[in-house]
Amino acid sequence: ANLNDQDNEGNTALIHAVCRGCSKNVSILLQSAKNKNDFVNVQNRVGVTALMYAVMKRDLEIIKELIINHGADVNI
Numbered sequence: 001a002n003l004n005d006q007d008n009e010g011n012t013a014l015i016h017a018v019c020r021g022c023s024k025n026v027s028i029l030l031q032s033a034k035n036k037n038d039f040v041n042v043q044n045r046v047g048v049t050a051l052m053y054a055v056m057k058r059d060l061e062i063i064k065e066l067i068i069n070h071g072a073d074v075n076i
Contacts, residue, residue, distance in 0.1 A: 003033055010044030018050045023061045026050075030070050040072045049076055 006012055017025040033039035043049050051072040054062040066072035 003039060012042050014050045015053060018053045018062055021059055026062050026065055036070050040066060040070045041076060
């Protein structure tokens with residue numbers, strides 16, 4: 001499967017994993033991505049990224065994973 005595939009709403013597997021609070025799956029997806037910067041910063045059709053969803057859920061573990069370990073852009 002292509003990790004960059006998006007559903008009808010533009011959500012990736014990473015965004016779905018973040019929305020479900022599946023930190024283990026988030027880590028696996030991020031480690032599997034070839035181009036981490038592009039993968040971690042993908043926006044869905046309404047412009048929301050995985051990091052934005054993690055912040056909305058107040059999931060500090062995933063927020064740290066996205067920013068510290070994988071360089072998610074906090075300015076999107």
